[in-house]
Amino acid sequence: MQHVAVPGTAVRAGAPAADALLSLRGATVSRGGERILTAVDLTVGRNETVTLVGPNGAGKTTLLRIAMGLMRPDEGTVWRCDGLRIGYVPQHFPVASTLPLTVDRLLTLSGRVPGGERRARLAEVGAAALQARAVSALSGGELRRVLLARALLREPDLLVLDEPVQGVDMAGQAELYALIARAARARGAGVLMVSHELHLVMATTDRVVCLNRHVCCEGAPDAVGKNPQYLALFGGLPDGVAVYTHHHDHVHDVSGGVVPVADTHHGHHH
């Protein structure tokens, strides 16, 4: 792979940065004579959350597939740290109704894991009650949590999440993003995810990459949110209409029940 030598800095071949998990340089992909991605650079490190935003057809999923090694770019280099363990939550997860599959069985498909471990991961994502349920009977939000638990069972260095809150209601979305951030932080894992809702991921994202077949802009979430390139793509909201943020004294578990937050200062009764 190629490195641009900057005077006064030593670049160790093959390892872009000490805590980098994966690094793409100049990734370019064409399909059917059409450029899908042009010269994309992307790096994700340990303890770092990188969020890809961009319109439909911007090449977000293609970029994730290249990052995970599911496809090769036509040009450019892809580097993954040795033995990188990826926990992947795909955007679409159609379960054939011909296949009888419980949540618990789904969790064992990627390898043998003890039952206690499976229970613990489901509990961590607030889906403990779902263990014996049929996968085909899960709601969109329940399936997202179960898939996250499955990804966590692999003890990943890197979580790759393609629209992890799709099909989840607004309140659930914020909860799920917070849950992902907690789970990643607890493991020191990196996170690479695709999201449409910049305002929802702001709090938990270190770096936003705005993609529209090339990297339009990137940086800290609030900086990207004000970037004219980003606003041109998403027709940004005027300042006064910023999404109201507030603190909850409780969270909702997967069945909608109220779970008090540990450091709550006032009671909450239903």
Next chain:
Amino acid sequence: MFDFLWRSALGGIGVALVAGPIGCVVLWRRMVVFGAALSHSALLGVVLGLVLGIGVTAGAIIVCVAVALLFLLLARDARVSDDAVLGIVAHAALALGLVLLVFVSDVSTELLGYLFGDILAVSNADLAWIWGGGAVVLAVLAAMWRPLLAMTVHEELAAVEGVQVALLRLVFMLAVSLVTAVALKIVGALLIISLLIIPAATARRLSTTPEGMAVAATVLAVVSVLAGLGASVQWDAPASPAIVLAASILFVLGLGVDLVRQRRSAPARH
């Protein structure tokens, strides 16, 4: 008198033991069209085996494997859908078989046996093919069961988790080819696919796990074979169609059991 009946029963049971689990995976992976295409092309194998004098089963194995490989090669072209490719390959093979038939004298009566099966004429050599080939297929299937299930549920997720998706897909197709070729003598080229699909579809209603469904499908396939054979002895019905008919009757019975169970579990309405 009972000697040939024993052989028929042993041959039928041998095919049923493999058809159960293989049929389940065929159902889950939506490979019914692939299985049907293979069974049609198996007839070319029969003719080829007779023309070349290498034996019918060997000819069928060669042609089924060749069709599977040809399909993998042609299916890379996204401009022709998979089912269209299968239709082309299978019917080209079938047509070639019928054309080549003129080079084999007085085969037309025998051909009917290969189209619809001739379980009552099972020889010791056939038994060796069925039980030997069946043992190989079951051993391979058991060895790759978990990763095969994982990629059946979600191919990209399995690939990210280290499953050799392309290799397993090829091995499973070859396994189906082998089963099709070996089962030719028992149920015939036109009815093989039904012994794969019908018990598996019936088993779906009775099972909550993939393994349970594979076992249930195997039991149902064995019962169908014995019932069909019994009907053939008792009423002189043609054995192979009787087997398929028995499997279909079990499917309808399963439908009824399912309806009754749903009625019972549903709350009483007034």
